[in-house]
Amino acid sequence: MLFDDIANLIRTLVLGVCSYGSLIVALHLSGKRTLAKLNAFDLVVTVALGSTLATILLSKDVTLAQGALALVSLVLLQYVIAWLSVRFDTIERLAKSEPxxxxxxxxxxxxxxxxxxxxxxxxxxxxxxxxxxxxxxxxxxxxxxxxxxxxxxxxxxxxxxxxxxxxx
Missing domain, CATH: 3.30.240.20 (bsu07140 like domains)
Structure with missing residues (x-):
């Protein structure tokens, strides 16, 4: 089947635009480091952001507010871990591996x-x-x-x- 009804398509389009906008704002505020993929921790955050965005778009059980909060939470957590890693060696060793x-x-x-x-x-x-x-x-x-x-x-x-x- 091509699609169930036009309402689902419109919902996906509206959620896509809004959640993408939320993600862009969160990434802009958090800085370039959020998507840098400098280590495995950064890669996991990037994959989690993509998965969360897909869930927002495709799951009728997740509201835009919940999805936007999830995206902002992931970006904020990544920012906090990166900030702490720069200041505390113990956090850096926990979050990052050695070459x-x-x-x-x-x-x-x-x-x-x-x-x-x-x-x-x-x-x-x-x-x-x-x-x-x-x-x-x-x-x-x-x-x-x-x-x-x-x-x-x-x-x-x-x-x-x-x-x-x-x-x-």
Whole structure:
């Protein structure tokens, strides 16, 4: 069936415009960091916002006021956690993970691969993505806090001041 009745379509359209507007205002007030996806916590908030928006649009059991409050609550909670993380190391450690070194100076760190559940093939793909055809050409491969793999070629390693500590 294409649709039940025109009232449901109009309801979805009105709720979509209003809830989207609520989300935009909340995101604007909270700042760019809310959708930055700098770590797993940020990604979870982004996914939760999308899920909440979909629920507002499609569930007749959720009013616009409830949905807008849910969106604002998620944005506010993310803002508070980010604010606290900048000020308190304990909160930062709870909300964020540490980057993990998977390859250093051309050598794969097997324990780190197992701990982080990353395969050698995924390391190879990251190296290829950077145009490197050999492990020995890489100074570092890091699993970042957002789940991405960063590759630093030996030719770009410089003083290595941005590298995570070798102790993992």
């Amino acid at each position: 993990a070194v998977l390859l250093r100076d051309g050598k794969i760190i097997d324990d780190a691969l197992r701990r982080e559940r990353v395969t050698v093939d995924e390391i190879k793909a990251a190296l290829r993505g950077e145009g490197l055809g050999d492990f020995q050409l890489a100074a570092l491969v890091v699993l970042e806090t957002d789940g991405s793999l960063s590759v630093v070629p030996k030719s770009s390693a410089g003083s290595r001041s941005t590298f995570p500590s070798p102790v993992q």
